[in-house]
Amino acid sequence: MLPLHIKNETSRLRAVVLGTAVSNGPTPNIEEAYDPKSLEHILAGTYPVEKDMVKEMEAFYQVFQKYDVTVFRPETIENYNQIFARDIGFVIDDIFIKANILPDRERELAAIQYVLDQIDPKKIVRPPEEVHVEGGDVMLWNDYIFIGTYKGSDYKDYITARTNTAGVNFIKELFPNKIVKDFDLVKSKIEARDNALHLDCCFQPVGDTKGIIYKRGFREEADYMFLVNLFGKENLFHITRDEMYHMNSNVFSIAPNVVVSERNFTRLNNWLRKNGFVVEEIPYAEIAKQEGLLRCSTLPLIRD
Template sequence: MKPTLNITSEIGTLKTVVLKRPGPEVENMIPQNTQRFLFDDIPYLHMIQKEHDQFAGILRKQGVEVLDLKELLTEVFRTKDIKDLFVLDFLNESKAPFDENQIGQALENYLQQLSAEDFVEKVFQGVRKEELFQEQKIHLHDYMEDSFPFYVSPQPNVYFMRDPACVIGNGVTLNNMKSEIRKRESLFFQYILKYHERFKESEIPIWLNRDYPFSLEGGDLLVLSKETLAIGISERTSAKAIEQLAANIFKQNTTINNIIAAVVPKSRTFMHLDTIFTMVNKDTFCIYPVILTEDIYLLERGTVPQCVNVSKQQSLEVALKKVLGLDEVNFIICGGDDKVASSREQWNDATNTLAISPGVVITYDRNYITNDLLRKNGIIVHEIPSSELSRGGGGPRCMSMPLIREDISFR
């Protein structure tokens, strides 16, 4: 039987992945609210879709099954009772103004009467105020109200599929994301796993649920091997969430025995661990050098269930050799020895590689120095155009949620 979920490394041959093609939600940003949506600029919709299609096309040509988030949700919401239940959860998490002039009830009615296809589009695009009511300004305070044009905000970040949930082994984390604007995204995967025909009959372990009060995001979590995770302690992933995840996993009968916890500088430049560290082969990693100067910790399975032993490590290299059983570790520095090029290409997600199989990766074409270094180190590189995709602050790894990879052996 084909496994429902199976991720035991970053580099095992990729079999199934979930993507979300950027849609009109990216055009529902204006210069005044880009920071609210965690963007630095507004992508050009036609071109970002063209670039994303090339990304999906490379994956398919490599034999990867590409699932579309919009299609998965549409299939779930063709059952009206499930859609109506989701509407309530979605509006609650969207902080919809339920108590003002019956807006909440109007939103609920409006969304519930939409077809499954239109509803999913609206969930991504948001609900503008003008869609429900013609604006009437009667009192002075009406003119002073928030000029934000949406009752339910759009979700332009949703094409960064990596963050809302993480597959670890045959289980998953449903993540409490740091930013309020993105918290709803993991709700999609809660419903897909519970109600979609492909998943609902499987008993999928939830290693950490989205109601856990401390944040965790998928860009900070790498599955290095059957035995080892690497997780960034970052602006968006808390140390408490990492330790709770470790306790939950160690308590179960899993193969995970070690978690490398790496401090990621709290900066917009370094949003997640995978913006400065990704795995491209069994002993080879593409990195930005700041990762070599930050503190590294090792969380190990204790002798009693749910016990976590924590120790500070000498370096990332030493920790990787220990947990992966490697004699040598090869670090490929993005941008090479040129500090200006290294900083520029890191900003453009040179280290955010997506492995299709051991030693075969997808990268952005704009990072030509790093791509050349990868090739010189024996890595096969498939480049995708990136003038618009990169505006959101994420690369090929960020845009993908692998569900199934083939197992590989390190020892």
């Protein structure tokens, strides 16, 4: 049995599901784009190709090997994008929550069924249909659960709005002893530089006390100020609109002092090193074109 255990984003990682770019399928057509950034690259003819993305994910896999992390990969679905494992489920404490994702992506859960079979069935939860909540919007920080959402009355019109108020309430009921704090995120169907697809696109803790944040990703300044007050402004690395677009907040922690980051994130990586982190730099710029990066590609199961 897999003894699930996730309390935060940064404790020493022991087991993880890492997505796969194998048999990723052809470049989607315009109608099939899930987000404005993918659309931008489809239109520009710069959408990433499979062999490049496989190479990037292999580099990520090698870092996990280096730190002796148990890695599970999804079973391959022919011609299908299975890179972003974070969207299909997530673990809080010792509970695996299956996400109600976009209907087209239901098959991705079946591809990790062999992993789910190693978990106590009483510890696997499937929210009711009206509950939308994706792993990229759910972030654990010990006693806190941070959840990205979109409260606009036009929620249903946005394919980029992935977690609804029902999702927030569902998590509150499931974890009554946690402090659940939701954040209303800025969404755009057309401009990737103004679209916080998930909470991890504009905020993520690193280490025990620090974090990466993009102020304009929050619709309400009060939500941004909540994090500033909680972490302390001096502990937060503020990223620019362009750095948000390139997914600088979507790094991944293997331990409190070890962060996997994209090799082009020069300003961020220098700040991390200056603050005592070991930065494992890998190429991930092709995958980033699909509005997802390192955290999006992982589904952590066990941390110390």
